[in-house]
Amino acid sequence: MTITPFDPGLSEVPQRQPEAPNGWKRYISFNTDAKVIGIQYIATALLFLLVGGLLAMIMRGELITPAADLVDRTVYNGLYTMHGTIMLFLFMFPVLNGLNNLLIPVMIGAPDMAFPRLNAAAFWMVPVFGVILMASFLVPGGPAASGWWSYPPVSLQNPLGHLINGEALWIVAVALSGVSSIMGAVNFVTTILRMRAPGMTLMRMPIFCWTALSAQTIQLIGLPALTGGAVMLLFDLVAGTSFYRPEGGGDPVLYQHFFWFYSHPAVYVIILPVFGVFSELFPVYARKPLFGYKFVAAASLVIVGLSLVVWVHHMFPSGVPQWMRDLFMVTTMLIAVPTGIKVFAWLGTLWGGKLRLNTPMLFALGGLFNFVFAGVTGIMLATVPVDIHVNNTYFVVGHFHYVIYGAATMGVYAAIYHWFPKFTGRMYYEGLGKLHFLLTFIGTNLNFFPMHPLGLMGMPRRVSSYDPEFAFWNVIASLGAFLLGVSIIPFLLNLVSSLVRGERAPANPWNAIGLEWLLPSPPPTENFEANVPTVISGPYGYGTGLPLVEHQEAYERALQQA
Amino acid sequence: MTLIPANFDPGASPAESAGHTADHGAHGNHTLTGFIIFLCSESVIFLAFFTGFAVLKLSALQWLPPGVEGLEWRSPLAYTVVLVSSSGTIALAEWFLKRGSLWGFRAFWLLSMAMGALFLYGQAIEWAGLEFGFTSGTFGGCFYLLTGFHGLHVATGILLMGLMLTRSFRSGNYDGGEQGVVAASLFWHFVDVIWVLLFLLLYVWPA
Numbered sequence: 001m002t003i004t005p006f007d008p009g010l011s012e013v014p015q016r017q018p019e020a021p022n023g024w025k026r027y028i029s030f031n032t033d034a035k036v037i038g039i040q041y042i043a044t045a046l047l048f049l050l051v052g053g054l055l056a057m058i059m060r061g062e063l064i065t066p067a068a069d070l071v072d073r074t075v076y077n078g079l080y081t082m083h084g085t086i087m088l089f090l091f092m093f094p095v096l097n098g099l100n101n102l103l104i105p106v107m108i109g110a111p112d113m114a115f116p117r118l119n120a121a122a123f124w125m126v127p128v129f130g131v132i133l134m135a136s137f138l139v140p141g142g143p144a145a146s147g148w149w150s151y152p153p154v155s156l157q158n159p160l161g162h163l164i165n166g167e168a169l170w171i172v173a174v175a176l177s178g179v180s181s182i183m184g185a186v187n188f189v190t191t192i193l194r195m196r197a198p199g200m201t202l203m204r205m206p207i208f209c210w211t212a213l214s215a216q217t218i219q220l221i222g223l224p225a226l227t228g229g230a231v232m233l234l235f236d237l238v239a240g241t242s243f244y245r246p247e248g249g250g251d252p253v254l255y256q257h258f259f260w261f262y263s264h265p266a267v268y269v270i271i272l273p274v275f276g277v278f279s280e281l282f283p284v285y286a287r288k289p290l291f292g293y294k295f296v297a298a299a300s301l302v303i304v305g306l307s308l309v310v311w312v313h314h315m316f317p318s319g320v321p322q323w324m325r326d327l328f329m330v331t332t333m334l335i336a337v338p339t340g341i342k343v344f345a346w347l348g349t350l351w352g353g354k355l356r357l358n359t360p361m362l363f364a365l366g367g368l369f370n371f372v373f374a375g376v377t378g379i380m381l382a383t384v385p386v387d388i389h390v391n392n393t394y395f396v397v398g399h400f401h402y403v404i405y406g407a408a409t410m411g412v413y414a415a416i417y418h419w420f421p422k423f424t425g426r427m428y429y430e431g432l433g434k435l436h437f438l439l440t441f442i443g444t445n446l447n448f449f450p451m452h453p454l455g456l457m458g459m460p461r462r463v464s465s466y467d468p469e470f471a472f473w474n475v476i477a478s479l480g481a482f483l484l485g486v487s488i489i490p491f492l493l494n495l496v497s498s499l500v501r502g503e504r505a506p507a508n509p510w511n512a513i514g515l516e517w518l519l520p521s522p523p524p525t526e527n528f529e530a531n532v533p534t535v536i537s538g539p540y541g542y543g544t545g546l547p548l549v550e551h552q553e554a555y556e557r558a559l560q561q562a
Numbered sequence: 563m564t565l566i567p568a569n570f571d572p573g574a575s576p577a578e579s580a581g582h583t584a585d586h587g588a589h590g591n592h593t594l595t596g597f598i599i600f601l602c603s604e605s606v607i608f609l610a611f612f613t614g615f616a617v618l619k620l621s622a623l624q625w626l627p628p629g630v631e632g633l634e635w636r637s638p639l640a641y642t643v644v645l646v647s648s649s650g651t652i653a654l655a656e657w658f659l660k661r662g663s664l665w666g667f668r669a670f671w672l673l674s675m676a677m678g679a680l681f682l683y684g685q686a687i688e689w690a691g692l693e694f695g696f697t698s699g700t701f702g703g704c705f706y707l708l709t710g711f712h713g714l715h716v717a718t719g720i721l722l723m724g725l726m727l728t729r730s731f732r733s734g735n736y737d738g739g740e741q742g743v744v745a746a747s748l749f750w751h752f753v754d755v756i757w758v759l760l761f762l763l764l765y766v767w768p769a
Contacts (some may be wrong), residue, residue, distance in 0.1 A: 114592040114595075115592070115596055185599075186596050189599050190592050191592075193595065220599065220603040220606075221603070223603070224603055224604065224606035224607035225607070225610040228607045231707075232703075235696075235703065240696075241702075241703035242697070242703060243614070243707075249618075250700050251617065254614055254618065
């Protein structure tokens with residue numbers, strides 16, 4: 001097998017396809033094209049973002065006054081359970097898998113994912129378990145109401161005694177989500193390891209691919225543990241076994257171990273690709289190479305290793321032995337080292353750069369700011385005495401919302417704006433984008449900052465009524481939440497109107513370096529098809545003048561002609 | 563456009579990389595890579611069950627349900643020997659395939675399937691004769707969960723092997739070797755190794 005050299009004389013560079021095959025119908029069918037699947041994932045995720053956001057606003061409406069006056073307490077329990085579950089399993093993971101599907105093949109020069117049919121099957125499980133989870137609103141007794149972690153014995157209560165109950169549907173939905181994510185992870189890891197363009201060694205891979213590889217490795221190691229634990233929980237709930245039932249000799253803390261062995265690393269599954277987005281965007285908009293590429297890449301792998309040995313920090317008050325508390329406090333704090341390396345690498349990239357503050361850059365900078373804030377409270381929470389003091393208070397809620405919304409969701413917005421022209425062939429509206437950023441950034445901090453003083457004052461999470469002394473900060477948080485709700489309007493308006501009548505996007509609107517920018521916008525179905533370029537240098541060669549691939553001028557010329 | 567062969571997989575043989583044509587369903591053959599990654603992931607779910615078993619057993623005040631003395635190990639040991647030797651017969655089948663002897667492959671492949679089925683039969687007989695159920699404390703739950711989940715893997719393995727056997731009758735299909743056969747065989751070895759660990763945990767580890 002010989003590697004075919006690219007012959008610039010043939011001018012066989014992929015052309016923009018005049019008419020997309022199958023039109024819009026391919027987005028609602030079993031399509032095996034990674035770019036279609038990516039958009040399917042993102043659209044589905046945004047739909048569920050609206051559902052989860054609606055539940056959040058009902059909760060914040062309840063909490064704007066100290067009394068439990070808007071919804072019933074049991075309804076409130078269902079609201080926060082479903083809000084957390086929807087946001088993680090139906091918004092965050094699908095939207096990131098959408099980005100993986102869109103970006104990994106074009107970034108490494110592959111025509112598609114390694115297993116296209118498996119890819120489509122993994123996506124179509126998302127609407128299936130989404131419907132199962134939504135259906136739990138309609139069953140007698142309402143949806144699961146034991147929090148997104150479903151700790152036994154609370155989750156095993158089943159007061160109405162039905163076989164089909166909200167909790168059982170919740171477990172089935174989460175288990176299906178796990179199967180779907182494992183199918184996706186096998187695909188992403190295989191694709192990254194086996195389908196890179198010639199010359200693209202691992203150390204020439206864009207950081208987004210490194211972080212995707214790391215995140216998907218965590219999925220492969222962690223998810224089976226959660227799935228195993230969830231199967232045992234389901235049997236306890238519907239079949240009468242007693243794995244977690246103390247009265248039958250079972251151990252409820254065992255479930256906590258299973259749950260957090262996956263669900264803490266899951267945070268890194270979410271944040272690692274966002275680190276990847278930051279690492280892609282800062283060099284483009286600062287016009288400088290990424291500072292310390294090797295260290296940023298290696299730090300991702302270090303995070304994978306450490307993420308698997310920190311889970312007990314969620315269980316400091318659960319009656320675990322003191323040696324476990326000490327050990328897991330140290331490992332948790334160690335995570336700050338690789339993440340710190342990344343933060344300093346980004347600062348080093350931005351330092352002295354020629355910053356271009358458009359919408360994706362603003363979202364990335366805002367996300368970085370929020371992430372650093374979340375990192376500071378994270379170190380506080382890693383400390384056993386502080387953790388036990390603020391355990392189950394709003395301090396914890398504030399901390400992880402800064403991570404999941406402040407950093408991760410803003411990073412996702414940054415990615416959507418940055419690559420929107422590439423995959424839709426249209427430019428977004430800069431003004432609406434900046435308005436979206438402004439509302440999001442102010443709303444996030446208004447919503448989630450007050451949760452920290454509330455937690456330190458002692459307000460517990462998961463309550464629908466509270467002491468009037470907590471009212472001041474709660475009113476501010478609720479206003480922030482409604483502002484976040486409003487912030488979605490310019491975002492959706494921007495997406496829809498840009499798709500319909502946005503300006504045609506050039507192949508490389510940001511003057512960025514990367515294989516994806518050597519393709520037309522939108523890229524043809526098979527990306528480079530037979531003309532996969534040979535990569536001759538590392539990524540992010542801004543200001544160095546080094547070409548990324550052999551015959552780069554030929555590719556660029558072909559794009560201009562198209 | 564298809565005049566130039568795909569060049570994203572320099573290690574692949576020409577037969578493998580020829581898949582990159584109009585058929586959008588295949589881009590080179592990475593079945594084996596993907597399958598090995600999947601097996602690594604799948605082993606974690608067994609690891610989780612094993613750990614749960616050990617934790618529950620070590621912390622139990624009364625492990626065996628009242629009236630249960632222990633597990634009868636002699637006939638399970640016999641079926642263990644059957645299952646473990648099927649790892650040898652499946653390796654023989656692969657050896658025949660490598661030599662190009664399709665009938666030798668089919669015979670030993672079928673023998674391995676039969677041995678797997680015999681193991682499942684033994685499992686069913688054992689389940690039917692037990693004096694405790696899956697609601698008999700954590701011991702009962704663990705026993706049926708572990709053996710049942712493993713049995714499900716044995717059944718899946720037999721199905722996979724059946725699929726590969728059927729494919730071998732399509733002429734020319736296995737001329738250049740077949741990653742599916744290697745994958746099914748790997749899966750079978752995996753199922754066997756898991757069973758040996760499970761046998762040690764359930765039958766050998768004293769109560």
